[in-house]
Amino acid sequence: MMHGSGSSLRLSTDFPASTSSRISPLPLESTSRSSSNNVEAIRPHAPWFHGNVSRETTERLLNRRADGTFLVRESTNFPGDFTLSLACQGKVEHYRIYQTAAGLTCDQEEFFANLIQLVSHYKREPDGLCHRLLTPIVSDLFHVAAHADIEQKMAFFRASGLSIPSADIQLGDVIGHGEFGDVLMGVYRGQKVAVKRSKRLVGGVADELLDEAKFVVGLNHRRLVAIVGVVLDDVDVGMVTEYMANGSLVDFLRSRGRHQLDRRQLLQFSIDIAEGMVYLESVGVVHRDLAARNVLLDAHFTAKISDFGLAKDVNSPSGDSSAGKFPIKWTAPEALRQSRFSSKSDVWSYGILLWEIFSFGRVPYPRIPIQDVVRHIERGYRMEAPEGCPQEISRIMNDTWHLNPNDRPSFIQILQRLIGLSQGYGL
Numbered sequence: 001m002m003h004g005s006g007s008s009l010r011l012s013t014d015f016p017a018s019t020s021s022r023i024s025p026l027p028l029e030s031t032s033r034s035s036s037n038n039v040e041a042i043r044p045h046a047p048w049f050h051g052n053v054s055r056e057t058t059e060r061l062l063n064r065r066a067d068g069t070f071l072v073r074e075s076t077n078f079p080g081d082f083t084l085s086l087a088c089q090g091k092v093e094h095y096r097i098y099q100t101a102a103g104l105t106c107d108q109e110e111f112f113a114n115l116i117q118l119v120s121h122y123k124r125e126p127d128g129l130c131h132r133l134l135t136p137i138v139s140d141l142f143h144v145a146a147h148a149d150i151e152q153k154m155a156f157f158r159a160s161g162l163s164i165p166s167a168d169i170q171l172g173d174v175i176g177h178g179e180f181g182d183v184l185m186g187v188y189r190g191q192k193v194a195v196k197r198s199k200r201l202v203g204g205v206a207d208e209l210l211d212e213a214k215f216v217v218g219l220n221h222r223r224l225v226a227i228v229g230v231v232l233d234d235v236d237v238g239m240v241t242e243y244m245a246n247g248s249l250v251d252f253l254r255s256r257g258r259h260q261l262d263r264r265q266l267l268q269f270s271i272d273i274a275e276g277m278v279y280l281e282s283v284g285v286v287h288r289d290l291a292a293r294n295v296l297l298d299a300h301f302t303a304k305i306s307d308f309g310l311a312k313d314v315n316s317p318s319g320d321s322s323a324g325k326f327p328i329k330w331t332a333p334e335a336l337r338q339s340r341f342s343s344k345s346d347v348w349s350y351g352i353l354l355w356e357i358f359s360f361g362r363v364p365y366p367r368i369p370i371q372d373v374v375r376h377i378e379r380g381y382r383m384e385a386p387e388g389c390p391q392e393i394s395r396i397m398n399d400t401w402h403l404n405p406n407d408r409p410s411f412i413q414i415l416q417r418l419i420g421l422s423q424g425y426g427l
C-alpha cells in the first residue's frame, strides 16, 4: 500500500465532507475531471470489475443484495476514475475512486497501486465505507474471459491426447477435499482413477488446476503421482490422476501410529520420496510444497509425490503469484525471506517431512506459534529428533536444516545415506 504525501493532495470540492464516515458516497452530478485517463493500464482481470457499466445497470444488479455485495466500474461522471458500488442496508452506495499521482484512493488518505490492492484493503475492513466488501457481482467480462482462458488451455491437452470426454469417466464417491474443490474416485477405461475437480468459473481456480495439470504432464517417474488426463464439462474442470488407494501419507501415519508401523516401513516411505525428489532435482523442477500431506500411498503402500500446484522450473523467474502461499513450517528461510527457491530449499522441506514421518504425522514445531518460526530458526533453533528416531535419520534432518543452502546435502546424497541405512534393516 502506498501512502500519500498529504501536502500535495487536495480534497476535491466535489468530495463532500462526511459526518458519519471518512468516505462519502459519490454525488450524482459533477463537472470535475480526473488528471489521468490511463484506464487501460490498470483495468484488472477480476470478477468484480465491470468496465463501463452504467449507474442504472449497477443499481439493478445490486438492488436487494446482501450487505457487502459490490462491484467496481469505470466512472461515467469522471472519466479516468472508477466507482465502487456497494449494497448496504437496502440501498446502493457509490464511492468515487480517484486516480491520482500517488495512486488510487477513495478518501485521499490511503493510496493503492491498483484496484486489486484497493479491493483487498476494503475486504479486510470497511475503513469508512458503509460496509466491508464481501461478495462480488461477477462480471460478464470475467465469465467470457474465464471461458476463453480455459478453452485455450484445453487446446494443449487435446493436442497431447490427454483430453478425456466426460462421458468416458464414471464418477464415484468423494475421497478428499483439496484447495481446488472435491477429489472424487472414478473409473476410466476399467481403471480406478482420482478426479480433482473445480468449478469452471470460480475466480481463476480452474485456471490454476489446469496450470498444475499442464506442469505435471511434463513429469514422468514411478515415485510421482501420474496424470491420466483432464476432463471438462459445462460446469467443472477435472484433473484425472492415478488412484492412490491408501490416501495421504500424513493421514496414514496418524491413523496407524507407532504401534502399527515399524521403522523399516517409515524408512521405505523416506526412500520412495527421496527417489522422486532425485528425479525432480535432475529435471530442474522445484516442488516448493513438499510435505507429508502432499505425498500419497498406492495400494502397495508405495509413497508418491503429488500436488504440484506451487512447483516450477528452477530457471523460471522467481517472482510469481504464489507469494504468500508457501507453508511457513516447511519452507526454507531463504525461500520465505528472499523467494530463493531451489532444489536445496526442497531439501530443507524434505528434512521437515522426515520429521513428520518419524513422529507419525505430528505437526512440526509443535510449541512454536507460526509467526515466530522463522525468527527462532534464524537464531539457531532446530527441532529435536522425534522419540525413537534412528540416529542417522536425525543426522540427515539436521544436515538439511543448514541456514546456508550450499551446506545442505543433495537429494542423491540423501538417498545414498538412506539406502545405506536400509541395508542394515534388511530392506
Ligand code: AMP
Pocket (backbone or CB within 6 Å): 175, 176, 177, 178, 179, 180, 183, 194, 196, 225, 241, 242, 243, 244, 245, 247, 248, 293, 296, 306, 307
Ligand atoms: P489434494 O487436493 O491433492 O490435497 O487432495 C486432497 C485429498 O484428496 C488428499 O489428502 C487425499 O486424501 C485425496 N486424494 C487426492 N488425490 C488422490 C489420488 N490420486 N488418489 C486417492 N486420493 C487422493
